[in-house]
Amino acid sequence: MATDARPRLALVPGEPAGVGPELAIAALRHAADAELVVFGDGATLARAAQTLGTTASFHPADADRKCLGVDGLRLVEVPNAVASTFGTPDPRNARSVVLALRMAAEACIAGEYDGIVTGPVHKATINAGGIAYTGTTELLAAHAGREVVMMLANDIVRVALATTHLPLRAVADALTAGRLERTLRILHAGLRGDFGIDDPAIAVLGLNPHAGEDGHLGREEIETIAPVLARLRADGMRLTGPLPADTAFLPRKLAEVDAVLAMYHDQGLPVLKYSGFEQAVNLTLGLPYPRVAVDHGTALDLAGKGTADPSSLIAAVDTCARIARIRRTRLCRKGESDA
Numbered sequence: 620m621a622t623d624a625r626p627r628l629a630l631v632p633g634e635p636a637g638v639g640p641e642l643a644i645a646a647l648r649h650a651a652d653a654e655l656v657v658f659g660d661g662a663t664l665a666r667a668a669q670t671l672g673t674t675a676s677f678h679p680a681d682a683d684r685k686c687l688g689v690d691g692l693r694l695v696e697v698p699n700a701v702a703s704t705f706g707t708p709d710p711r712n713a714r715s716v717v718l719a720l721r722m723a724a725e726a727c728i729a730g731e732y733d734g735i736v737t738g739p740v741h742k743a744t745i746n747a748g749g750i751a752y753t754g755t756t757e758l759l760a761a762h763a764g765r766e767v768v769m770m771l772a773n774d775i776v777r778v779a780l781a782t783t784h785l786p787l788r789a790v791a792d793a794l795t796a797g798r799l800e801r802t803l804r805i806l807h808a809g810l811r812g813d814f815g816i817d818d819p820a821i822a823v824l825g826l827n828p829h830a831g832e833d834g835h836l837g838r839e840e841i842e843t844i845a846p847v848l849a850r851l852r853a854d855g856m857r858l859t860g861p862l863p864a865d866t867a868f869l870p871r872k873l874a875e876v877d878a879v880l881a882m883y884h885d886q887g888l889p890v891l892k893y894s895g896f897e898q899a900v901n902l903t904l905g906l907p908y909p910r911v912a913v914d915h916g917t918a919l920d921l922a923g924k925g926t927a928d929p930s931s932l933i934a935a936v937d938t939c940a941r942i943a944r945i946r947r948t949r950l951c952r953k954g955e956s957d958a
C-alpha cells in the first residue's frame with residue numbers, strides 16, 4: 620500500500636441467511652477511509668440491498684478502478700451453492716462461507732489487501748455442512764500458522780480471551796502456563812503495535828470464584844496464573860492479577876488498565892457486550908494482517924428485515940482501516956531506518 624493510499628480491505632459478509640449481507644451493504648454506503656472489496660455471493664448481496672430499499676450493482680474486483688462510479692461496488696464473487704433464505708441458514712452454503720474467508724485471508728497474505736473485515740457466521744451451520752469449525756479466529760490462525768488472541772473492544776473496555784470457543788469443561792485443562800504466557804505476549808504486542816499504547820497495563824482475571832480464595836476454591840491461580848504473571852512482570856510487563864472476575868470490571872478499576880484478560884469466553888464477553896453492544900468490535904491479534912469483525916452474531920431473527928444495526932460492522936471497517944494505516948506507517952519507518 621502506498622503511504623498516501625486508502626487501505627484496501629476485504630469485506631466478508633458471512634452467513635448469507637443472517638444479517639451480514641445487509642450490514643455489508645450499509646457499510647459499503649458508509650464513507651469509510653478505506654477501499655472495500657466484498658468477498659461473497661453477489662445475488663445474496665443484491666437481495667440484501669433490496670431489504671434496505673436500495674440496489675447494489677457490483678463490478679468485478681479486477682476491473683479498472685477508474686471506471687467505477689460512486690455506486691460501483693466491488694466484488695470477488697464466491698457463489699453460494701443454493702439461494703439462501705433470510706433467517707434460515709442452509710448447510711449446503713457452508714463451503715462458500717468458509718471459502719470466502721479463506722480467499723480473503725489468502726489475498727491478505729499475498730499482499731493484495733491490507734486487512735479483513737468480517738460479518739457474522741453461523742458456527743453450527745458450518746459444522747452441519749461437514750466442515751469442522753469453531754470460529755473464524757481459529758480458522759485464520761490455522762491458515763496463517765500463527766498463534767492468535769481474540770480481543771473485543773469498545774470505547775469502555777478491551778477484553779481479551781485466554782481461551783476462545785471451548786466447552787467450559789475443557790477450559791481449565793487448556794489454561795497451561797505456556798498458553799497463558801504466549802497469550803499475554805501477543806496481547807501486549809497488539810496493544811503496543813495496533814493501539815499505540817507504549818507500556819500497556821493489563822488486568823488478568825483468575826479462573827475460579829474469588830480468584831481461587833487462596834487455593835480453597837481452585838488452584839489454577841496459584842499453580843499457573845500467578846507464576847506466569849511474576850515471570851512476565853520480571854520482563855517489564857505491567858500486569859495485575861490474578862483478580863477476582865466479579866469486581867475487576869468496576870469502572871474505577873477499568874480506568875487503571877488498558878485491557879482485561881479473561882480466562883474464558885463468557886467470563887469476559889457479557890461485560891463487554893453489556894457495556895456497549897453496538898459499537899464493539901472483535902479483533903484477532905497476532906495475524907500477519909489486521910482482522911476485525913462484528914461483535915455480534917447472525918441475528919437470524921432480524922435477517923432480511925432491514926432493521927439490524929450496522930454500527931458494529933462500520934466500527935469494524937474503521938478500526939481495520941486505522942490499524943492498517945498504523946502498520947503501514949511502521950513498515951515505512953522501519954524501511955527508512957533500515958536503509
Ligand SMILES: NC(=O)C1=CN([C@@H]2O[C@H](COP(=O)(O)OP(=O)(O)OC[C@H]3O[C@@H](n4cnc5c(N)ncnc54)[C@H](O)[C@@H]3O)[C@@H](O)[C@H]2O)C=CC1
Nearest residue numbers: 738739740741742743912913914915916917918920927928
Ligand atoms: N463474529 C461472529 O461471526 C459471531 C457469530 N456468532 C454466531 O451467531 C449465531 C447466533 O448467535 P446468537 O447467540 O443468537 O447471537 P446474535 O448476536 O446473533 O443475537 C443475539 C441478540 O442480539 C441481536 N442482534 C445481534 N446483532 C444485531 C444487530 N446488528 N442489530 C440489532 N440487534 C442485533 C439479535 O437480534 C438477538 O436478539 C451463532 O451461530 C453464533 O456462533 C456469534 C457471535 C459472533
Ligand SMILES: NCC(=O)COP(=O)(O)O
Nearest residue numbers: 754755756757888901912
Ligand atoms: N463471541 C465471539 C465470536 O464468536 C466470534 O468469533 P470468531 O468467529 O470471530 O472467531
